Amino acid sequence: MPGSTPVYGFTYPCPGETISPMAFQILANQIDAKLLDLQADYILMLNRRNYDSATSPAQVIAAGADTVLTSPLVTYVTPIAGLYIVRARAAGNPAGTVNMRRIRVRQNAVVRFGTTANTENNTFCQPVAIGPINAAAGDTITLTYLFNGTVTESVTAELDIKLLVRTA
Amino acid sequence: MTLTCPGSGNNMAAIAKQLHATALEAEADISAIEILMRSAVNLPTVVLTSTANLTGLSQNADLDVGLQITWATTFDNTDGGGGSASGAFGPQNVNSFVNTLGEGLYEVGFFCTLVASGAVTDNTVRLFWIDHRRPDPTATGGEAIIQRSGYTLFESNTGVGVEAAFAGHFRARPGDRFAFYIFHLNAGSTLTLNSGAIIWATKLSESTLTQVV
Numbered sequence: 083m084p085g086s087t088p089v090y091g092f093t094y095p096c097p098g099e100t101i102s103p104m105a106f107q108i109l110a111n112q113i114d115a116k117l118l119d120l121q122a123d124y125i126l127m128l129n130r131r132n133y134d135s136a137t138s139p140a141q142v143i144a145a146g147a148d149t150v151l152t153s154p155l156v157t158y159v160t161p162i163a164g165l166y167i168v169r170a171r172a173a174g175n176p177a178g179t180v181n182m183r184r185i186r187v188r189q190n191a192v193v194r195f196g197t198t199a200n201t202e203n204n205t206f207c208q209p210v211a212i213g214p215i216n217a218a219a220g221d222t223i224t225l226t227y228l229f230n231g232t233v234t235e236s237v238t239a240e241l242d243i244k245l246l247v248r249t250a
Numbered sequence: 251m252t253l254t255c256p257g258s259g260n261n262m263a264a265i266a267k268q269l270h271a272t273a274l275e276a277e278a279d280i281s282a283i284e285i286l287m288r289s290a291v292n293l294p295t296v297v298l299t300s301t302a303n304l305t306g307l308s309q310n311a312d313l314d315v316g317l318q319i320t321w322a323t324t325f326d327n328t329d330g331g332g333g334s335a336s337g338a339f340g341p342q343n344v345n346s347f348v349n350t351l352g353e354g355l356y357e358v359g360f361f362c363t364l365v366a367s368g369a370v371t372d373n374t375v376r377l378f379w380i381d382h383r384r385p386d387p388t389a390t391g392g393e394a395i396i397q398r399s400g401y402t403l404f405e406s407n408t409g410v411g412v413e414a415a416f417a418g419h420f421r422a423r424p425g426d427r428f429a430f431y432i433f434h435l436n437a438g439s440t441l442t443l444n445s446g447a448i449i450w451a452t453k454l455s456e457s458t459l460t461q462v463v
Contacts, residue, residue, distance in 0.1 A: 097267070099266065126291045246292070
């Protein structure tokens, strides 16, 4: 039964085992793979992982319905596990009246944080929300938008995300 | 990284032992590099999330809710320098986050949702802010306010309350405190700060950077 090193699990033959050239190849490949992993850290040192979306196309949303913004521009799948800082901004163009707007940020459909804006008496206000999300690789970050008023709003949004801490 | 190679000969036991040594050498060298690189990649960060509602928030008063809320540590990669179950950013912990990590530029954030416990007074203000405070025996309350970052919102009385999620940048040093405040003028009833509130801080940079020439 081959042994393995305590941190990365590099394998090596134990005394009494039959040694084949495969043992050298396996160890070499394991070291190579770990060095490639370090390369990812090297890139992150110089270029912190960032996502900065363009403004999403307008999505028509009915009054009173907390609605997921479906544009792929404001949907983000976390590429690696880590702590991310997420910033979202939404702008609505109403067809009727608007009393309040709200943008919320979700992780795997669970609300994490958001910001409301009171727009009564035609006050122009775009909600902006910023907060942390501790994510696994493959988590999905999405936005929801709610407005209180009449008829509909055409909503555009932006999503900015940066990785603070790599956890895996 | 230079690794020693197996010598010539048919001593299989020696070859096995040499491969073992080679694997350990590679691991030690790579591990040392990885520790340095990860510390450069990963900014020291603490995230706390509240676990219970904070009720009875009265109007027309600056309320230091950070001290009153029950916090749980959601994330902490500072090796015990920051997070704790209650008030990591509060004076009872003497702001251990900054004390441990030292003077530098910090990004600090705050999110919470305020809902009326009873009647909503329409269009009344809700203020949310982060104070950067420093001990000063000559100042009122023994603390001087160094910097403030905040958000002004108004209740629209649509049944969803008011929530704010924002952040500021502060140059802080050991002994400083970040305080999290709300203020409202909802005369109709007290407010409740819902569980799930978040405070977070990350150290972006040292105050002084060594220049390599």
